[in-house]
Amino acid sequence: MAKRDYYEVLGVARGASADEIKRAHRKLARKYHPDMNKNNPTATEQFKEVQEAYDILSDGEKRKLYDQFGHAGINPNAGGGPQPGVDPFDAFRRAQQRGGNGREWRGGAGTTVQDFDASGFSEIFDQLFGGGGAGRSAGGRRQGPRMRPTPPDPDRGADVEHAVTLSFEQAARGTTLPLQISRDGRIETIDVKIPAGVKDGSRIRIRGRGQQGMGGAGDLYIITKVNPHPYFRREELDILLDVPLSMYEALLGTKVDVPTLEGPVTITIPPGTSSGAKLRIKGRGIEREEEKGDQFVVIRVMVPKDLDAEDKAAIQKLAEKHPLNPRADVRWT
Secondary structure, three states: OEOOOHHHHHOOOOOOOHHHHHHHHHHHHHHHOHHHOOOOOOHHHHHHHHHHHHHHHOOHHHHHHHHHHOHHHHOOOOOEOOOOOOOOOHHHHHHHHHOOOOOEEEOHHHOEEEOOOOOOHHHHHHHHHOOOOOEEEOOOOOEOOEEOOOOOOOOOOOOEEEEEEEOHHHHHHOEEEEEEEEEOOEEEEEEEEEOOOOOOOOEEEEOOOOOOOOOOOOOEEEEEEEOOOOOEEEEOOEEEEEEEEEHHHHHHOEEEEEOOOOOOEEEEEOOOOOOOOEEEEOOOOOEEOOEEOOEEEEEEEEOOOOOOHHHHHHHHHHHHHOOOOOOOOOOOO
């Protein structure tokens, strides 16, 4: 049976941009992933077809050949059935040899970075679509280089890893760092773009910046270490901030100035706010490609201590006037 047109497989126009192709691939990969379609006998083949189309259309040179010559431009023996030498699961197999955190990032000089966790096919999918040489950077400390395992092509140069340390803000909003690398006996300085939203242990791939070999240069992998923030913490794309309130502020309501990564904002605390309540500041979270999280203010209510008899009597009177049963809905009562 003749192969379907790759643009038709992904459901995009022939002039689709790289971002449109990527979005279409993600949507269809979710739809046809075998782990999510255990009762669909054709899901695996559909998933392979989507992966194969994306493998060609996401690669500039392969896409040019395909646009000009069709399937024959990619494989001279193309016609019906699977193409010899084209394995849509090859990226996952290579990733299992290399390891990674399952994220796709844009590296320096417009390169596309793809790496997947080696812990299993299901986990790779979950991480991709959900959800630690001498190198010195402006935002990090000097680290010793580590050579990556021998690449699949024995004539290709070795991949190299460099670790950089980022502040919470740099990881959340992205930055560009000058990095000195030792490459083939020479020291080179390159600007590395750290995309917004990286985590501790994220891997950023920069093609062709590894050691040189007869079959071409290996790749450079930037491994990120993100320092904790003194008062912000991260949950996926959201930022959380604990804000203490007095019992009186929580009862009566108040206004509080709180920090965000873009500067302070004033939030209104409604009367009767309980400890543990979360108030959202929209759009002040972590950025990642086209997504952006929110910031949540987590209320921590403080109560007075060392009450005297008169204080206790006043509180008892208030409790009798406004009775509460805070454990009425808990299952263990």
